[in-house]
Amino acid sequence: MESKSIRVAVVDDERDTLKTYEQMFSRLSRETDATFSVTPFADGLDLVSDYKSFDLIFLDIDMNKLNGLETARQLRKMDESVMLIFVTRLAQYAINGYDYNAFDFVLKPLDYATFRMKMKRALKTLLRRRTKNVCIRCDGVSKVIPCDTLKYVEVQGHYLVYHTTDGDLRTYGTLAEAAEQLDDTDFVSCHRCFLVNAAFVKDIKLNTVVVGDDELPVSRLRKRGFVSHMAEWFGGNR
Numbered sequence: 001m002e003s004k005s006i007r008v009a010v011v012d013d014e015r016d017t018l019k020t021y022e023q024m025f026s027r028l029s030r031e032t033d034a035t036f037s038v039t040p041f042a043d044g045l046d047l048v049s050d051y052k053s054f055d056l057i058f059l060d061i062d063m064n065k066l067n068g069l070e071t072a073r074q075l076r077k078m079d080e081s082v083m084l085i086f087v088t089r090l091a092q093y094a095i096n097g098y099d100y101n102a103f104d105f106v107l108k109p110l111d112y113a114t115f116r117m118k119m120k121r122a123l124k125t126l127l128r129r130r131t132k133n134v135c136i137r138c139d140g141v142s143k144v145i146p147c148d149t150l151k152y153v154e155v156q157g158h159y160l161v162y163h164t165t166d167g168d169l170r171t172y173g174t175l176a177e178a179a180e181q182l183d184d185t186d187f188v189s190c191h192r193c194f195l196v197n198a199a200f201v202k203d204i205k206l207n208t209v210v211v212g213d214d215e216l217p218v219s220r221l222r223k224r225g226f227v228s229h230m231a232e233w234f235g236g237n238r
Helices: 015-031 044-049 068-078 091-100 112-131 175-181 220-236
Strands: 006-011 036-041 056-060 083-088 104-107 133-138 141-146 150-156 159-164 167-172 187-191 194-197 201-204 208-211 214-217
Touching: 006 015, 006 044, 015 036, 015 112, 036 044, 044 068, 056 068, 068 083, 068 091, 083 112, 104 112, 133 159, 133 167, 133 175, 150 175, 150 214, 159 175, 175 187, 175 194, 187 214, 187 220, 194 208, 194 214, 201 220
Parallel strands: 006 036, 006 056, 056 083, 083 104
Antiparallel strands: 133 141, 150 159, 150 194, 159 167, 187 194, 201 208, 208 214
């Protein structure tokens, strides 16, 4: 993992569990090239009331003030791309976490072997997010767009619109050119006018897909390939 520290929030109302997280991240840092900046929160309300940006959040589902699912619902309004890993004593509760685009879940009590396995997959995805950018010309200026902020690319006539978490950027080009730049990433075509980032897909309906807050068409010709890609993506990220 690159030298930049991974920003982690751990949210749990049990002091012993927060201490366990501290010990496990410290051990993982010694055993890998990754470094972690870990911030503990005793409740989901503490996290969302003054939210700062994180790369990864371990979120306990069963908490007194604001449970993990409600915390995730509020969190997704502020940060669509942060990686969420739910923690619970009951596996059936964790399934609901996927409604909020959860990356994975962990069962309590925490053990290091499982934690290390989950983090190995998480770090692989975080590294891919960090190391891939696209560069476009916008209003005569070169703009670098991190892929983890790019929700989807849309064709409008002879132009491309890059819909990012920080706003929209418009440039001249074709979707084929955008697809070439985004090769070997989590982007997939759902329609001849759209390339979508799988990480921002919230729901797939009969003939549409919800990406962030937008609902986009899924064409008949691309539906099978799109659904297959998304099934592989969700399977590999859970």
